[in-house]
Every structure is written in structure tokens, then in C-alpha cells.
Amino acid sequence: MNTRKLSQLLAATALSTAVVTGAAAPASAAPRSNPLAPIAASVENASAGGSGAPEGLTADALIAARNAGLPIYESGRVVIVSATKMGAIYATEYRRVHDVDALDSPATKFVVVGAAAPDNFYVVHGYNNRDSIVVNMRPSGDPVWGGLSYDTTPQSWWNSPLVQLPGGGPDVGVAFVR
Template identity: 45%
Template sequence: MAPITAAAAGVTVGDIAAPQGMTVQALIAARNAGFPVYEALQVETYGYSKGEFQMVEYRRVYDINVLSSPTTKIVTVGAVAPDTFYVQPESADGRISVNKHEAHHANVSTPMTEFDRTTQRFQHSPLVRLPDGGPSVGIALVR
């Protein structure tokens, strides 16, 4: 737990350091201590009238056995994010979106994928790779 609690104790927006010494056991300890752990499920590219954008889908990990899977994991501090949410990686504000759905608009022949934006923000650290083929791991401040 030391890497997580040390990082969480001094966390401020824009100053989140990568968790040094993080292991799968530390992810398990973080989950058991009540820190939400999320995994990055997929990165999808969506088109719109002015081009395209990417969204990363994150899902909260409840199953302890999933913590060692090779997907990217994020331990969050601060507010609790929704169980499933989306973040646009190139967005500077880190706004959390939810509720992926299709919408039909006038003068557009195919439905468009839209997201409901929340007031929450997701500020994450650089990722570090766990030893022995474990997942890439970071810490995020949700506010």
C-alpha cells in the first residue's frame, strides 16, 4: 500500500506522479483498502462532422482475479467515478463521460455515437509497467 498511500497523500491536480514500486499485490491491497481500481477496456475512434476523436472506456474492477490481467489499471483517489465511464485522452480537461448511446440528427444519414458529459474530471499519472508481464498501472485523481 505504501506506493498508493504516498502518492495519494500528496496528490494535487497537475502533480500526479507515477506509482513507483507498484505490484499486483499493491493493486489488490488498494482494492481491499477501498481505493477504486479501474481497467481500460478499449480505445475507440468516433467520427463526427469536423473529423474524429478517441474515447477510452474504463470499467471498475470488482473481481480480485482481474487485477493481474494485462489491461491497463488505474487506482483512483478523490471522488468515486461511475462504474463505467469514458475519457477523451487528448482532451486537456479530462472530463468524464457516461452513457454511450446513438443519436439521430437532422441532415445526418447515419446515427452518431454520443456521450453524456459529467462534471467529474479524470487527471491521471504516467503509466508504469508492472514486472513479470503485469498490467501498466497509473494513479488518477477524480474530482
């Protein structure tokens, strides 16, 4: 995992905690919790070898992550890269969400930490939990076998289990790009 992105996340968490605790508020108002806390907890859990779902993710957490500079991606279509009698290999398309108003669209969202990923890419679901990030998906041109070809990157995509946003929002998770 890119230590710079992890440092950014932890610094943003500390900053937002300081802002929340240091803000002047009426005595009757309850203090707000840090919306980035579930993302930071998920990063710490994954760093320790855990694979649990990020608890407490809300729409506010997605907005706070975006405002802290963490990229958010949404999943798109799933395509069959190749198919044989032994089975099929699938790839899922991901697109970066730039508009804050698009964060509540029904597509599955991931807050990404670690290395920077392209704005549009596919994840080819491979063996041994190695999901490779590829770009430029196109028909292979092979008239016999068909399928799709692509350009590989040295990056991989590791995602946490998804949770449903409260209030009927999209499924969300945290992804680690290596």
C-alpha cells in the same frame, strides 16, 4: 480531490504500516514494506503539482488498494466520438474491477482516488488536459455526421503516467477523479 478518499488512503496506509511494523515475526524475517506506499506517494506528488509515474507499484499494491476500499478500474476499448477534417475526438471506456482475480488481466489498470466514479464510464479526451467522464455512450442518430452522443457528468479524470507491473503484469497507474 475528495478529501474523504484521500483520508481513507492515508488512514489505510498508516494502518497497514502499523500492522506490518507491529506484527510479531521471527528475527530472521525481513520486514515487509507497506504496499500502499507508492499510491500514497503518488497522491502526495500530484497534490504538490507533480505528474510523475507511481514508482514501486506491484500486484500486492493493487490488492492492498482494493482491500483498503480504493476502486480499481481497467481500460477497455477506444471509440471515435466524432471526426471531421480537423481531426477526431476519442473516448476510452473504463470498467470497475470487482474481482481480485481479475487484477492480473492484461488490461491497463488505474487505482482511483478522489470522488466516486460510475462502475462503467467513458473518458472523452478533450483540450487543455480536461478529460471529462461521460456515461451512456450511444450512436447519435445523425445520418449526415454520425458519431456518438453521451450524457455528461461534472467529473474529470486525471491519470498519472503508467508503469509496468513486475513479472509481466498489466500497466498500472493512479487516477484522480474530480
